[in-house]
Amino acid sequence: MTPYSNSNLLSMDAYKDCRLCPRQCGANRTVRTGYCGCTDRTRVARAALHMWEEPCISGTFSGGSGAVFFSGCTLGCCFCQNYKISHDRFGKEISVRQLADSFLRLQEEGAYNINLVTATHYLPSVVSALELVKDRLTIPIVYNCGGYERPEIVKALSEYVDIWLPDLKYMDRSLSARYSQASDYFEQASSAIRQMIDQTGAPVLDDRGIMSSGVIIRHLVLPGARQDSIRLLRWMKENLPKGSYYLSLMSQYTPAGAVKEGTILPSQPGQKDSAGRQESAYPELSRRITTYEYESVLNTALELGLDMGYMQKKSSAKEEYTPPFNLEGV
Numbered sequence: 001m002t003p004y005s006n007s008n009l010l011s012m013d014a015y016k017d018c019r020l021c022p023r024q025c026g027a028n029r030t031v032r033t034g035y036c037g038c039t040d041r042t043r044v045a046r047a048a049l050h051m052w053e054e055p056c057i058s059g060t061f062s063g064g065s066g067a068v069f070f071s072g073c074t075l076g077c078c079f080c081q082n083y084k085i086s087h088d089r090f091g092k093e094i095s096v097r098q099l100a101d102s103f104l105r106l107q108e109e110g111a112y113n114i115n116l117v118t119a120t121h122y123l124p125s126v127v128s129a130l131e132l133v134k135d136r137l138t139i140p141i142v143y144n145c146g147g148y149e150r151p152e153i154v155k156a157l158s159e160y161v162d163i164w165l166p167d168l169k170y171m172d173r174s175l176s177a178r179y180s181q182a183s184d185y186f187e188q189a190s191s192a193i194r195q196m197i198d199q200t201g202a203p204v205l206d207d208r209g210i211m212s213s214g215v216i217i218r219h220l221v222l223p224g225a226r227q228d229s230i231r232l233l234r235w236m237k238e239n240l241p242k243g244s245y246y247l248s249l250m251s252q253y254t255p256a257g258a259v260k261e262g263t264i265l266p267s268q269p270g271q272k273d274s275a276g277r278q279e280s281a282y283p284e285l286s287r288r289i290t291t292y293e294y295e296s297v298l299n300t301a302l303e304l305g306l307d308m309g310y311m312q313k314k315s316s317a318k319e320e321y322t323p324p325f326n327l328e329g330v
Ligand code: SF4
Pocket: 018, 019, 020, 021, 022, 023, 024, 025, 026, 027, 029, 033, 034, 035, 036, 037, 038, 074, 120, 121
């Protein structure tokens, strides 16, 4: 753990003119919700040991990652595997004190780390909770996010976060605009990831193989988007120093959220099929990826020498990677 200090960007006052994420919508969240749909009252859907992260985060036989899943999201991807909490904002309101206590409880239960899952929109509360328990928390803090972060906020978190676990989802502006309503996604995420790597340096594992500091960049291959995946890998090869991060290449995409058959986004109504069901507004995402799609991306990574990290098997496309959101531990 690194020492703590405070920052104005992350103070409770930041909720009054919210600029915590790149959307910088300026909402006064003490009285209303912002683009992310959240007020300043922290909501959590689950705070429990979690075994489905990368082996250096969750361990392989025991322990687990102390994952705290926050409700709501600043990005809101249409295919989100955690749709129930990210879009529907399922969860329970908790105080800063309760959040701090959940960190300590997870540590007592044997968690290898505290894994903050999609915490950006609640950062002032999260930092306040960390401040409350800084003398008793001895395990690393993991920041598990969609990659859509402000580099200034990443920098302000340098004294709180030991391990960064960002996605790098797309390079193409039209893809990020269509699926995440964020045409600036790559510009923001690539800058934020460079800042993360600058802060932590190369990954460090302890003698159990558990990560104590570093960056793991996750990339989920999407149906029909393998060329964008390949362009992203080339960008990583050319722009990020070799050995300065782990790549986690994922094949586990399953249609979920607004792309599932019969489900549409209210803002993007689809047609009705012959059975009277409404079709997805994203028909191209209504299938799993093919073996060809995944293997062409995986082989490109290997050809580029991006072999430090994790590569899922194609058979990993299972919904069981999504834990039950049932308020466990909240
Ligand atoms: S965290 Fe929410 S309220 Fe704050 S800038 Fe981002 S979308 Fe707007």
